[in-house]
Amino acid sequence: MKVLVTAKRVVDHNVRVRVRPDGSGVDTASVKMSMNPFDEIAVEAAVRLREAGQADEVVVVSIGEKAVTDVIRTALALGADRGIHVDTDAELQPPAVSRALAELAVRETPDLILMGKQAIDDDSNQTAQMLAGRLGWGQGTFACGIEPADGEVIVAREVDGGTRRVALRLPAVVTADLRLNEPRYVKLPDIMKAKRKPLEAMSLADLGVAGDAGLTLLGVSEPPGREPGVRVADAAELAARLRDEAQVI
Amino acid sequence: MSILLIAEHDGRTLGEASRRAASAARQLGEGYDVLxxxxxxxxxxxxxxxxxxxxxxxxxxxxxxxxxxxAEPVAERIATLVRDGGYDGVVAAGTSTGKDVMPRVAGLLDVAMVSDAVAVENGRTFIRPIYAGNALARVRCEDVVRVVTVRTSAFDSVAEADTAAPCERLSAGDHPPLSRFVDESLSAGDGPDLANARVVISGGRGLGGAEAFDMLRELAAELGAAVGASRAAVDAGYIANDCQVGQTGKIVAPELYLAVGISGAIQHLAGMKDSRVIAAINRDEEAPIFQVADYALVGDLFEAVPQLLDALRTRQ
Known part of the structure; x- marks a missing residue:
């Protein structure tokens, strides 16, 4: 089984983002960037499938400017076999990303595409489902368990109220939720080894895909702040204030 | 302009989430059809x-x-209906079903999608949170068909109509077998649903174990509240996954959110900071949860929670 796994370069999850004063977006200059945490879980899942002998090749793809090769190298250090960098300076939205990935899927013919369930920058949670729809493949979103079976993959999905398992005919698209696994730490020898792994570059135009025009970003603002609160002395005062002042109990 | 609202249901009852998503649907056009x-x-x-x-x-x-x-057959049937019916807007609640199905619908229709709208400015312009709610984006939908999921905690439920709308039956589509259901394990929920509860009481790592959640459940029963948790408590195995409140769990905005033993990581705050009143009990007065709390009780939760329960019982 061949696995294609996607990785997006995003503002590190520990960085507190700031909205630019002109409201044009958030400040991403000179902040720490990392692989989207859900994508890291997806890469780990792919590598474990290969280590278990259930996959024979793991290919990682990232789309964006030259700097995204950092996250490809990280994925290679985690254990992916080779990388593909789809080069573009445009800030793509899920429709164009899913178009590019669909074209890549036609060329690479993976049996399974593993992705993070959402990117922690735009929080869209769309690309994998759009991709599966375009390809006409089954989808297993929010996975907390992945078990390849005969020509299928059984995916345990986190849904409102519990867990639900579905069987997807391969090829299929699966998205990783938080509890699918805990990604390993990258060791220095793996980083050295990753430098020698193949990394192919192509442009977005090579895939015949143009940028998006579906959504126009009109502006970004700070969410409304909250009034400073009061400190209460004990539980009795808390109960009294919640009842008499806030009138919520 | 005609709008299609996708009903959220469990086969028997219409979900509260749909009543809230209907509010958003009304703001997209004159009226809406419900599928x-x-x-x-x-x-x-x-x-x-x-x-x-x-x-x-x-x-x-x-x-x-x-x-x-x-998602596969449902999204395909919706996409076909949108094309055949000439709809230019499709709206669903941002539940786990909505999040699964709607982007696939957008993909099939080859249009962009607005996830998790918290406000509809006009029929084409939406406000949606990004970066775990640390920023709000204003986006305009340029495609003819607008595909939107809404964050239900940001919308009120629509009222009951005076007269019932007529109902028409649709035929099923012809769907290739891409996936099949295997099984599910749903937590037997007693008490109100976390996403729609008026009061939510959440516990964090400070509870130290699964037993301490029983204390919160007792308090919740007293207040008619739902019980939630931080990711730390879920990861530590104190409580089930689907109780997680936060960026990647449930987004809630109840009248009262009581955070017990929760430090208040950004990812947790993203899931509850729009609650009307926030109260927090934590031993560490530097805990970030206190920056968003209206009422801060610094102290040992194992003393404070039983005392709070006593105070509630004796005052009634």
Missing amino acids: VIGGPGCVGVADAAAGLDGAVQVLLCEDDAYADDL
Whole structure:
């Protein structure tokens, strides 16, 4: 089984983002960037499938400017076999990303595409489902368990109220939720080894895909702040204030 | 402009989430049609949908293919209906089903999508949170068909209509077998649903174990509240996954959110900071949760929670 796994370069999850004063977006200059945490879980899942002998090749793809090769190298250090960098300076939205990935899927013919369930920058949670729809493949979103079976993959999905398992005919698209696994730490020898792994570059135009025009970003603002609160002395005062002042109990 | 609202249901009852998503649907156009798609036996859901204020008609599509909420057949049927019916807006609640199905619908229609809208400015412009709610983006939808999921905690439920909307039955589509349902394990929920509860009491790592959640459940029973948790508590195995409140769990905005033993990581705050009143109990007065709390109680939760329970019981 061949696995294609996607990785997006995003503002590190520990960085507190700031909205630019002109409201044009958030400040991403000179902040720490990392692989989207859900994508890291997806890469780990792919590598474990290969280590278990259930996959024979793991290919990682990232789309964006030259700097995204950092996250490809990280994925290679985690254990992916080779990388593909789809080069573009445009800030793509899920429709164009899913178009590019669909074209890549036609060329690479993976049996399974593993992705993070959402990117922690735009929080869209769309690309994998759009991709599966375009390809006409089954989808297993929010996975907390992945078990390849005969020509299928059984995916345990986190849904409102519990867990639900579905069987997807391969090829299929699966998205990783938080509890699918805990990604390993990258060791220095793996980083050295990753430098020698193949990394192919192509442009977005090579895939015949143009940028998006579906959504126009009109502006970004700070969410409304909250009034400073009061400190209460004990539980009795808390109960009294919640009842008499806030009138919520 | 005609809008299609996708009903959220469990085969028997119409979800509260749909009543809230209907508010958003009303802001997208004049009126809206409601699609009830599911397995055989969804007539009760369709009847309830017919009572949503602003609903023009209910479209009922029942078939075994749709019984298990599988995204592939459901999304395809919705996309076909949107094309055939000339709809220029599709709205659903941002539940786990909505999040699964709607982007696939957008992909099939080859249009962009707005996830998790918290406000509709006009028929094409939406406000949605990004970066775990640390920023709000204003986006305009340029595609003819607008596909939108809404964060239900940001919208009120629509009222009950005076007259029921008419109901029409739709035929099922022909779907290739891409996926099948295997099984599910749903937590037997007593008490109100976390996403819609008026009061939510959440516990964090400070509780130190699963037993301490019983203390919160007792308090919740007293207040008619739902019990939630931080990711740390879920990861530590104190409570089930689906109780997680936060960026990647449930987003809640109750009248009262009581955070017990929760430090307040950004990812947790993203899931509850729009609550009307926030109270927090934590031993560490530097805990970030206190920056968003209206009422801060610094102290040992194992003393404070029983005392709070006593205070509630004796005052009644």
